[in-house]
Amino acid sequence: MSESTxxxxxxxxxxxxxxxxxxxRFYDLMDLEPAYAALRAVHGATLDDARDKLFWFLCGWLGGxxxxxxxxxxxxxxxxxxxFAIGIRERDQWLACMRQAMAEREIEPALAQRLADAFFNTADWMRNQGG
Structure with missing residues (x-):
């Protein structure tokens, strides 16, 4: 298969x-689920800007x-x-929230795993706190 196809x-x-x-769904879960409270606390009062920025970013990151x-x-x-203070807890909550969102949106399992692996690498690189 050629690169263009x-x-x-x-x-x-x-x-x-x-x-x-x-x-x-990711941001709805972050707002609703107590398991993501530390992650939600890093964000401001509203998630509207974050929703748009992640959507815009992911479109390109995914190849769109x-x-x-x-x-x-x-x-x-x-x-x-x-x-923003991003430690292991925030990283892990971000990843868990995204995995849950992908599962609920029924992203094909092999693709969801491939994305989860890539998300981990990026999220771990974003950490700026020890814990």
């Missing part, structure tokens, strides 16, 4: 509508439209997250 994770998930639904880059330039994820 490879199916992206963005396409496998179902495009923009499916990415939006995943992001919305580069909405985030078009609006803000290079993601510079670690630099943009330095003002």
């Amino acid at each position: 490879q199916t992206t994770a963005f396409e496998l998930i179902g495009g923009e509508a499916a990415v939006r639904a995943l992001v919305d 439209p580069q909405h985030y880059v078009e609006r803000f330039g290079h993601p510079r994820l670690r630099a943009r997250h330095l003002p």
Whole structure:
């Protein structure tokens, strides 16, 4: 299969509508589930900006439209997250919340595992606290 005909994770998930639904479920869970309280506490009073930014970012990260880059330039994820205390607990809650959202949105299991592995690498790199 040539590079130009490879199916992206963005396409496998179902495009923009499916990415939006995943992001919305992720933030709904963060807002509702006590298990994600430490993660929710890192965010502001409203999750609206975070919802949009994660949606825009994930579209491009998954191989779809580069909405985030078009609006803000290079993601510079670690630099943009330095003002927030992110330790092992926040990392693990982010990952658990995303795994739950992927399961509830019925992302195909092999793709969900591939994404979970990639999310772990990024989330672990984002840590700026020991615990």
